Amino acid sequence: MFRRILIANRGEIALRILRACHELQIETVCVFSEEDRGAVYLNLADRTICIGGPFPRDSYLKSDRIIAAAEVTGADAIHPGYGFLAENAAFAEKCRACKIEFIGPGADAMRLLGDKASARALAKKTKIPTVPGSDGVFENDSEALRIAERTGFPLMIKATAGGGGRGMRIVHDKTDLLTAIKQAQQEAQGAFKSTDLYIEKYLERPRHVEVQIMADHDGTVVHLGERDCTLQRRYQKLVEESPSPAIDGRTRKDLCAAAVKLARAAKYTSAGTVEFLVNSKGKFYFMEVNTRIQVEHPVTEMTTGIDLIKMQIRIAAGESLDINQRSIRPRGHAIECRVNAEDPEAKFRPCAGRIEQFHPPGGFGVRVETYGHEGCRVSPRYDSLLAKVIVHQPTRPEAIRCMQRCLHEFTIEPIKTTLPFLHKVISHPNFVAGTVDTGFVERTF
Amino acid sequence: MFRRILIANRGEIALRILRACHELQIETVCVFSEEDRGAVYLNLADRTICIGGPFPRDSYLKSDRIIAAAEVTGADAIHPGYGFLAENAAFAEKCRACKIEFIGPGADAMRLLGDKASARALAKKTKIPTVPGSDGVFENDSEALRIAERTGFPLMIKATAGGGGRGMRIVHDKTDLLTAIKQAQQEAQGAFKSTDLYIEKYLERPRHVEVQIMADHDGTVVHLGERDCTLQRRYQKLVEESPSPAIDGRTRKDLCAAAVKLARAAKYTSAGTVEFLVNSKGKFYFMEVNTRIQVEHPVTEMTTGIDLIKMQIRIAAGESLDINQRSIRPRGHAIECRVNAEDPEAKFRPCAGRIEQFHPPGGFGVRVETYGHEGCRVSPRYDSLLAKVIVHQPTRPEAIRCMQRCLHEFTIEPIKTTLPFLHKVISHPNFVAGTVDTGFVERTF
């Protein structure tokens, strides 16, 4: 086991890793930027070391300084958390070249799965469904027609250079295809000076469902069930839950098996997440892989009773998984809400400043992951995530009731947060019924 | 279901009940004394009502004022928490006479099991082992000899008026019995002006193991496993855990079955606890019943995933248990430490005042039940229990590590607390090995 781990992150995830290290009786070094000097979570580290200025590019993203910090403090491993350098394969390689273990997957697996094109290719090779389409630009109308027949309708014409909906057309029927291509080409030419188009199946009201996997160096790969992260706003997850209210037992089994198969094919190690889109008929399509621990990992910890960070560290230290697929028995229903320091009434503008009042919720089945406390400063330089509220109850209706209670109980003043917004979202009849899709929040609020 | 519950308690248990009521969507009224005016947990009540002065006898023990408060606020049930009026059968009867449900067992069962002599008699009748002995005062030497033979050695001679070890003798052999009786009589005469003695089997280094039971009005009685509360100081529990590290599967089964049998015999309803002493050979003896929810109930909530307060309220409202014995599957290991506002370096003198710094621990498998926060006042008028730290981990060694981490992490200033003392106790090799007994803390620290 490692003797001393350097934590190359900040805020709630740094605190989360510090706690796991304490329980594993591993010494800790926590880096910090000048902006984070004096943060209370740093008190829990055995040692702290300043690595640069407030901006991430001057500190938390400065790989050489972080490795130097590990060297001068005698750390034998680095935990990157999420964000910053967590999915940087070059950083992982550099750490290992300096004889400091990077707590995460191998650099090859990171590169293979981190790149969308190569991950999609691997998924196709291992017979995992991907969103059907043209696999790149089509050359002419007849090729487009051929691909469209194969893809099926409705489908989407998308400009490779596209964005904001321009150069994009939804086509419901073969007879509309060529007209739609012409319109899209004109629009794309005008907007992006490029007429390159590709075809992708149009998924109506898809859900985002992801599978947590864990793999050791002996080749053992297990999944820990799925998380449904359909509630998003501008591609930022707001609420995550497990199990997904929208898939049946059969789909769940297939989805989880697909995730394990892909991880095996990539010779993956450590914690990872395989993300899928699921359409309204329960058919799923591979989307991408996150080669790191995720913000929403506590949802899975609550249902499985397994500490994912401790497990990640043990695997990195060369230990074999002490669980097998059969011993993992998720129980009850867990929901996480991300409480951001943002003003929902001012276009979710980030809010910074000193927290004067801070009363987090507690009680049966409630966990709050946060670096916040009374007197704590919220910096404008970093991600606005202030706290994660996670609840675990026997059933989904009870979990929703418990989360409503928690969001109501949570007092943070005077900084504006997304607490009232989250309360509205999880109390909406469509969320309660489990019928939302990834576009729900933007359409509804 | 109830429309509005009045909470006849204060501090952490009032907060605990408030949260359960919120999740059940029941309105809440919380009573408070003048001493507790302005306490932050009261903010979570729909209504609050002052019932008297600072001393418990002027407020929280004033049954008429509490019932009047329920009447004027239109509450249809009263939750007594623990302590104060929780085990007062007359109060329960008075509530029900006023058409306000008392959330707890029936008054008859409370009386039958609350009285040590009648509870012991019922246990004997239902063939549950009780500590063998003379069932009262013995008259003369020959009766003592006869009872001693039946009881077996070692045994104890105890003065009925005894206390502080006076008038008490441990007798290891029959030949010492009469001498010991003479000495005890002389001592008792001198100290208490009474020579009344009784005989009780001497349990060497016993453990305190209790069984949580839950019973509805249909006669369904289930147990939720045991809690080991062996770590005590002056009969005050310090640390509780589940499962007990000192009993095997067979003993556990017998112990839990005995508790259920006793509850059935008493026609018990609601939550209750049957307490046993277990000797070093795993033999158990009935001790007493607590006819209320207990301070340490979260230990059981963590292992079973069942909210005992919500269940208690549902039963009181006439609902049938929605679980059966087979569906209750305790998992992992849970430990609770009671953090008291006492100075362990000054004979555990209670400490009161304003809390300036308060950073409770958190993270995977950690729950903190407390009314504490920065700026909170700790009153000298009430019980010194400030916070309960409960951890839940897959195994006992991990639970101990996690608890050590939590006690280390918990910052409370400037009030003295038992945090450092608890850390020493749970880190002691005997506790880690699971070999302590009820006298361990007083012998060792």
Next chain:
Amino acid sequence: MMVANDLVEISLRDGDVEVNLRRPTATAGEAVTARPASPNPTGEAGAVASSAEAPAADEQEVDHVEIKSPMVGTFYASPDPDSPQFVQVGSSVNPNTVVCIVEAMKVFNEIKAELSGTVQKILVKNEQPIEYGQPLFLVRPE
């Protein structure tokens, strides 16, 4: 001023039938604290902002004394609905003057002034639920 306590609670135990007032369930809870409407009750500000917040010494002239409720119950200004109030603003009271009744658990407790003076203000409404220590009257002492 606070000498009226438990003993008062049994003084009219037989008066139950005679006074013959219905329990005011409709108005129940008026006197007690309403929950803050905000989903995030703020720690200090939201605390127990009831009409019972009382001892607001600032707003009162120093020569006013409060008669406080020694119990929890329902306030009645008159002995029965058809009778006049025990006291009005301007009434003179002496220590033995009954100023109101507080009903608790069907027992009607007469509350006495416990001082001599003139009633300046009646702070609660008829049939209003009141809590312990809640100011009922302002009296200018003689």
Next chain:
Amino acid sequence: MMVANDLVEISLRDGDVEVNLRRPTATAGEAVTARPASPNPTGEAGAVASSAEAPAADEQEVDHVEIKSPMVGTFYASPDPDSPQFVQVGSSVNPNTVVCIVEAMKVFNEIKAELSGTVQKILVKNEQPIEYGQPLFLVRPE
């Protein structure tokens, strides 16, 4: 004063063998914050009480300027163990004077004074690990 940054980190990439110093694993961590011994670290008091707490303007005369470390690494006062220190207390420096070396990831970075003046105090020990922004020298500017 803080202009020496990333570019400096590669200036002596070839000097590795010549300077020939062992990495000071034994003294690793001296400069960084020690954990409070108490089981309950207090929020404010315990925070980052390292030697790097520095900008302690109170104790310094205003005419002193700090030379701070622009990186994380190990401090070397001399180019190799047998050579004299780059500077001593009393040494005169100009902006181009090399005052020390900071080794990070086997790269030996020369740190320059970036101002003219007289060295008043050396704030760190040879081979001590140092963090970003840590004051290394006090210099009285000309």
